[in-house]
Amino acid sequence: MSPTIPFDPRVLRAPHPVPGAPDNWRRFFSFNTDAKVIGIQYIAVSLFFLLVGGLLAMIMRGELLTPPADLVDPTVYNGLYTMHGTVMLFLFLFPVLNGFNNLLIPPMIGAPDMAFPRLNAAAFWLFPVFGVILMLSFLVPGGPSGSGWWAYPPVSTQNPLGHFINGQFLWILAVALSGVSSIMGAVNFCTTIIRMRAPGMGWFRMPIFCWTALAAQAIQLCGLPVLTAGAVMLLFDLSFGTSFFRPEGGGDPMLYQHFFWFYSHPAVYVMVLPIFGVFSEVFPVYARKPLFGYHVVAIASFAITFLSLIVWVHHMFYSGTPQWMRNVFMVTTMLIAVPTGIKVFAWLGTLWRGKLRLTTPMLFCLGGLFNFIFAGITGIMLATVPVDIHVGNTYFVVGHFHTVIFSTITYGVFAAIYHWFPKFTGRMTYEGLGQLHFVLTFLGSQLNFLPMHWAGLMGMPRRVASYDPEFAGANVLASLGAFLLGVATLPFLINIVSSWARGAKAPANPWQAIGLEWLLPSPPPAENFGEHVPVVIAGPYGYGLGRDLVEDQESVVQRSLQEA
Amino acid sequence: MTGEAPSRPFRPDPAAIVLVAIAVALNVLASVWMSQRVHDWLPVQASSAAPYVDNLFALEAGIGTFIFLGCACVMGWTILFNRAPKYDMDDGAPIEGNLRLEIVWTLVPLVIVMAIAVHAIQVNQVLATLDGKVRVSSGSEALAVAGSAAGEEPVGPIQVIGRQWSWEFIYPEGVHSTELHLPVDRRARLELISMDVLHGFYVPAFRLKQDLVPGSVIAYALTPTREGRYRLRDSMFSGGYFAANQTDVVVESDDAYRAWLKDALRRPLVPAANPATELWRLRRERGDRGWATVPPAPPPLVHVDADPNAPHDA
Numbered sequence: 095m096s097p098t099i100p101f102d103p104r105v106l107r108a109p110h111p112v113p114g115a116p117d118n119w120r121r122f123f124s125f126n127t128d129a130k131v132i133g134i135q136y137i138a139v140s141l142f143f144l145l146v147g148g149l150l151a152m153i154m155r156g157e158l159l160t161p162p163a164d165l166v167d168p169t170v171y172n173g174l175y176t177m178h179g180t181v182m183l184f185l186f187l188f189p190v191l192n193g194f195n196n197l198l199i200p201p202m203i204g205a206p207d208m209a210f211p212r213l214n215a216a217a218f219w220l221f222p223v224f225g226v227i228l229m230l231s232f233l234v235p236g237g238p239s240g241s242g243w244w245a246y247p248p249v250s251t252q253n254p255l256g257h258f259i260n261g262q263f264l265w266i267l268a269v270a271l272s273g274v275s276s277i278m279g280a281v282n283f284c285t286t287i288i289r290m291r292a293p294g295m296g297w298f299r300m301p302i303f304c305w306t307a308l309a310a311q312a313i314q315l316c317g318l319p320v321l322t323a324g325a326v327m328l329l330f331d332l333s334f335g336t337s338f339f340r341p342e343g344g345g346d347p348m349l350y351q352h353f354f355w356f357y358s359h360p361a362v363y364v365m366v367l368p369i370f371g372v373f374s375e376v377f378p379v380y381a382r383k384p385l386f387g388y389h390v391v392a393i394a395s396f397a398i399t400f401l402s403l404i405v406w407v408h409h410m411f412y413s414g415t416p417q418w419m420r421n422v423f424m425v426t427t428m429l430i431a432v433p434t435g436i437k438v439f440a441w442l443g444t445l446w447r448g449k450l451r452l453t454t455p456m457l458f459c460l461g462g463l464f465n466f467i468f469a470g471i472t473g474i475m476l477a478t479v480p481v482d483i484h485v486g487n488t489y490f491v492v493g494h495f496h497t498v499i500f501s502t503i504t505y506g507v508f509a510a511i512y513h514w515f516p517k518f519t520g521r522m523t524y525e526g527l528g529q530l531h532f533v534l535t536f537l538g539s540q541l542n543f544l545p546m547h548w549a550g551l552m553g554m555p556r557r558v559a560s561y562d563p564e565f566a567g568a569n570v571l572a573s574l575g576a577f578l579l580g581v582a583t584l585p586f587l588i589n590i591v592s593s594w595a596r597g598a599k600a601p602a603n604p605w606q607a608i609g610l611e612w613l614l615p616s617p618p619p620a621e622n623f624g625e626h627v628p629v630v631i632a633g634p635y636g637y638g639l640g641r642d643l644v645e646d647q648e649s650v651v652q653r654s655l656q657e658a
Numbered sequence: 659m660t661g662e663a664p665s666r667p668f669r670p671d672p673a674a675i676v677l678v679a680i681a682v683a684l685n686v687l688a689s690v691w692m693s694q695r696v697h698d699w700l701p702v703q704a705s706s707a708a709p710y711v712d713n714l715f716a717l718e719a720g721i722g723t724f725i726f727l728g729c730a731c732v733m734g735w736t737i738l739f740n741r742a743p744k745y746d747m748d749d750g751a752p753i754e755g756n757l758r759l760e761i762v763w764t765l766v767p768l769v770i771v772m773a774i775a776v777h778a779i780q781v782n783q784v785l786a787t788l789d790g791k792v793r794v795s796s797g798s799e800a801l802a803v804a805g806s807a808a809g810e811e812p813v814g815p816i817q818v819i820g821r822q823w824s825w826e827f828i829y830p831e832g833v834h835s836t837e838l839h840l841p842v843d844r845r846a847r848l849e850l851i852s853m854d855v856l857h858g859f860y861v862p863a864f865r866l867k868q869d870l871v872p873g874s875v876i877a878y879a880l881t882p883t884r885e886g887r888y889r890l891r892d893s894m895f896s897g898g899y900f901a902a903n904q905t906d907v908v909v910e911s912d913d914a915y916r917a918w919l920k921d922a923l924r925r926p927l928v929p930a931a932n933p934a935t936e937l938w939r940l941r942r943e944r945g946d947r948g949w950a951t952v953p954p955a956p957p958p959l960v961h962v963d964a965d966p967n968a969p970h971d972a
Binding site: 163167168169170172173235236237238240241242244246247248249252254255260261341345346347348381382383384386387388389390412413414417420421424425428429431432435436438439440442443445446447448449450451452460463464467468471472474475478479480481483484486487488548551552553555556557558559560561562606637638639 | 699700701707710711714715718719722725726729730732733736737740741742746747748749750751752753754755756759760763764767768771772774775778779781782783785854855856858860862863865866867868869871872873874876889891892893894895896897898899900901902904937941947948949950951952970972
């Protein structure tokens with residue numbers, strides 16, 4: 095427990111224009127530098143793109159209801175699945191998590207705002223720009239990119255129509271801009287966490303969400319430059335006739351796969367680590383217990399960061415990778431199970447002998463943990479070279495990563511929305527609608543993703559627009575699940591929109607949670623604690639320990655009541 | 659798994675020990691049952707690699723079931739018995755951790771995954787499907803390199819040529835075919851060549867998959883062990899009509915294989931019927947709607963054409 099005081103008082107003197115908060119809704123449509131406004135901007139726009147990506151998925155599942163390609167042309171299907179993956183990753187998950195970073199990091203560490211508010215706003219405003227660029231690719235001649243979200247050359251550089259501006263060109267542009275935006279965000283988040291923690295908040299008094307956010311953003315800083323460089327080379331191969339990846343000119347398509355996966359595997363951890371943080375925040379609150387093994391959970395985040403950077407070749411086991419390399423990357427991939435297992439067991443330990451309250455955020459976290467254990471086990475299977483040789487590039491992988499990306503990460507996103515919604519909007523959500531949302535989502539996702547594993551084991555390749563009749567059963571189930579997931583979105587949207595418009599006023603701490611953000615009024619004032627930054631005297635999650643989190647806690651609570 | 663142990667380190671309750679013992683025993687039974695069930699979810703085993711892959715998968719399914727059920731039991735237990743009654747605002751047991759337990763649940767998974775990894779490395783060495791790779795810069799150079807390899811073994815090297823979107827197999831005896839015929843129980847050597855983009859040589863019944871990388875000739879070897887007709891699917895996305903890029907592998911007795919080769923050579927070379935070409939023609943007829951794709955490569959000239967409607971075993 096280091097008694098360091100990392101808090102930098104200079105940040106309070108930075109000019110910080112916040113026009114008309116909290117009642118002026120127009121601030122959400124401006125170049126606002128308030129992290130709480132930017133956080134809500136990120137989340138709102140990304141939820142819009144969740145609907146877009148979900149709609150694309152439902153058209154795909156409609157096509158896959160029957161074996162032949164009869165609903166849409168196969169080339170259209172290729173474009174749909176490419177855009178579904180790209181939208182869900184680059185326009186939904188990364189931005190929504192950046193939204194949570196913006197909302198949660200400053201209040202959780204007692205900072206007034208991000209370290210670089212203007213950079214923060216610029217990073218956000220790139221998001222609608224590359225979002226529009228990607229959507230415009232539906233309108234260019236030849237349609238959007240149809241080479242998958244991996245965009246492996248040579249398919250991605252074939253450019254059938256020969257136009258300079260084509261779907262693939264816009265796709266690369268959008269992904270590169272997304273990378274630039276994410277790097278800007280990562281610089282901001284890392285600096286804020288390292289430099290702007292409240293007095294007394296040493297590393298081991300920091301909430302796990304901040305640990306995981308830092309671990310995830312460190313990956314962004316290490317990995318994204320590699321992907322961005324790969325994307326630029328791909329753009330040059332596509333548009334300017336270079337041959338980085340063309341065998342005719344001495345290039346090698348395998349090189350791109352290394353560039354791509356060096357970032358894009360760790361990218362999964364960029365998305366899942368903050369959700370591990372959400373689980374670690376939510377379980378103690380609704381189990382009324384301290385987080386089990388806080389120190390180990392915190393350190394395990396960085397173990398995952400380190401290991402995630404040395405596993406990428408497991409996506410290339412059947413690409414002509416030599417045997418020694420397969421073995422090395424199988425071992426490193428397997429090792430990731432250890433820090434991840436530590437976290438899973440720690441959450442189970444947190445639940446054990448608790449006083450569980452099954453609220454909507456708790457239900458989503460419990461469901462997410464349940465699914466994640468399953469996905470972890472199929473992940474170990476995929477890491478094993480001989481098994482991966484059979485199920486790699488089949489629907490088994492599709493089932494596995496949707497169980498991670500939807501049934502774990504997106505569950506965590508929903509949990510976080512329900513848990514912190516009262517804090518940042520000042521309104522409570524409707525519990526009944528939330529639980530309906532959970533039940534439909536849980537049923538829909540099992541029905542959607544479990545049969546995919548089966549289809550993959552039987553040998554159905556991923557990305558196909560048509561398939562042999564023996565896979566029809568699994569695909570019908572998956573499609574029904576997908577449509578159920580579409581239905582599950584309705585109670586969520588109704589809940590969020592109507593709660594914000596006319597929900598009950600939220601108290602400062604509706605869940606009796608322990609954390610700096612819960613010592614602020616709901617919604618928090620523009621600069622959080624302003625001049626009165628509390629001095630942290632204990633670690634987080636002191637449930638049942640009868641200790642205060644900050645010096646003179648009573649007066650901090652009183653001040654938040656007065657301001658509200 | 660380990661989470662089932664009660665967190666009170668002193669004087670464990672005998673009733674709890676019995677309960678945990680029963681749960682673990684049931685879990686072991688369920689896991690063993692599960693590891694035997696996996697063969698129902700997999701296609702028939704038609705190559706020497708398949709039993710190894712399936713056994714490894716069964717082992718992982720068994721261990722995985724044990725871990726999954728163990729964790730799910732802990733979750734279920736807490737949801738059933740550790741619920742706070744309504745209006746009960748009390749806190750749970752203020753347990754901050756347990757060093758011994760944390761060491762156990764770090765070391766046990768470490769040992770398990772390393773054991774699986776070591777076992778899998780041994781399986782890799784047994785299978786040894788992958789030989790060397792030769793880098794080339796063009797399709798014609800690829801054919802030259804592939805043809806120059808001396809075949810010490812009776813079967814092959816058969817050139818496996820992937821195109822957008824057709825498969826072609828060229829035998830050292832001179833037979834061109836869009837259907838891969840292999841004699842049962844003999845090691846076949848293949849040379850995987852792509853003429854345009856990445857393709858994946860994937861036969862689910864063989865449990866084997868290897869990408870065809872443009873610019874490389876990849877030497878590959880496998881041993882079919884069961885007679886039958888199996889699907890060969892393109893597993894690496896290859897553009898427009900990727901899904902239609904599949905054909906059959908026919909595994910037959912040595913005599914039937916030789917007879918097939920001899921018969922094939924007597925037939926004339928004709929353009930193969932190609933599903934992608936047919937789909938492309940239909941699209942042009944219907945006004946060329948849809949998004950951009952390169953047109954299919956001309957169908958290969960073959961002695962023997964595959965019948966896409968022949969019933970396959972897996």
